[in-house]
Amino acid sequence: xxxxxxxxxxxxxxxxxxxxxxxxxxxxxxxxxxxxxxxxxxxxxxxxxxxxxxxxxxxxxxxxxxxxxxxxxxxxxxxxxxxxxxxxxxxxxxxxxxxxxxxxxxxxxxxxxxxxxxxxxxxxxxxxxxxxxxxxxxxxxxxxxxxxxxxxxxxxxxxxxxxxxxxxxxxxxxxxxxxxxxxxxxxxxxxxxxxxxxxxxxxxxxxxxxxxxxxxxxxxxxxxxxxxxxxxxxxxxxxxxxxxxxxxxxxxxxxxxxxxxxxx
Numbered sequence: 001x002x003x004x005x006x007x008x009x010x011x012x013x014x015x016x017x018x019x020x021x022x023x024x025x026x027x028x029x030x031x032x033x034x035x036x037x038x039x040x041x042x043x044x045x046x047x048x049x050x051x052x053x054x055x056x057x058x059x060x061x062x063x064x065x066x067x068x069x070x071x072x073x074x075x076x077x078x079x080x081x082x083x084x085x086x087x088x089x090x091x092x093x094x095x096x097x098x099x100x101x102x103x104x105x106x107x108x109x110x111x112x113x114x115x116x117x118x119x120x121x122x123x124x125x126x127x128x129x130x131x132x133x134x135x136x137x138x139x140x141x142x143x144x145x146x147x148x149x150x151x152x153x154x155x156x157x158x159x160x161x162x163x164x165x166x167x168x169x170x171x172x173x174x175x176x177x178x179x180x181x182x183x184x185x186x187x188x189x190x191x192x193x194x195x196x197x198x199x200x201x202x203x204x205x206x207x208x209x210x211x212x213x214x215x216x217x218x219x220x221x222x223x224x225x226x227x228x229x230x231x232x233x234x235x236x237x238x239x240x241x242x243x244x245x246x247x248x249x250x251x252x253x254x255x256x257x258x259x260x261x262x263x264x
Contacts, residue, residue, distance in 0.1 A: 062163055101143050135172070
């Protein structure tokens, strides 16, 4: 085993152990110091491969760091991506057990569902429009295995882009029926507005985030497939989930989606 492979394995084990024990771990950037973003994605891939070997199934992808303010916070100039596993998805208003999470936060997003494989080349916005079956309102339940959310870009990428769970609305909308750039978002909990934004907050337009994802995956030899779900990035600020309760996001032209957190 090479030195780099050993570091990747150690970082992956640290994150996987935190997920399994529900005890947040120290950042992994100390292990990855002197390495780069490619090694952080290798950590992510190692844990994804282990999950697939244990019977998990890939449902799609998530795009993170689409907001400029968050990019500046972590000292990066581009988004990142993570893998969505099918057993981490929930339907509209379906109970979400807090026991599955460590330190959850929630954000409203637009989910793209593809009806055809994307071309095996760099794509543009037109390719995304042609390949998308419909879009849905979505809630990404972001989570970090890193204690206190003490993260840099290396930590969040290694930790599957801080992916936790996700909830999808169940009313599909065709892309030509909605202007996603101007679509207003409001996230509420206990009758109070806790986050606001619009489609423009997501790289200027959510379609831009999907283009970035597809081209980034192509560059590493992967493509987005028919039937996969893409969470395109936050439309407003993340909100901490402190306990049981219901969060509802309403997105103009798409309708609403609810996540109901419960103690088991």
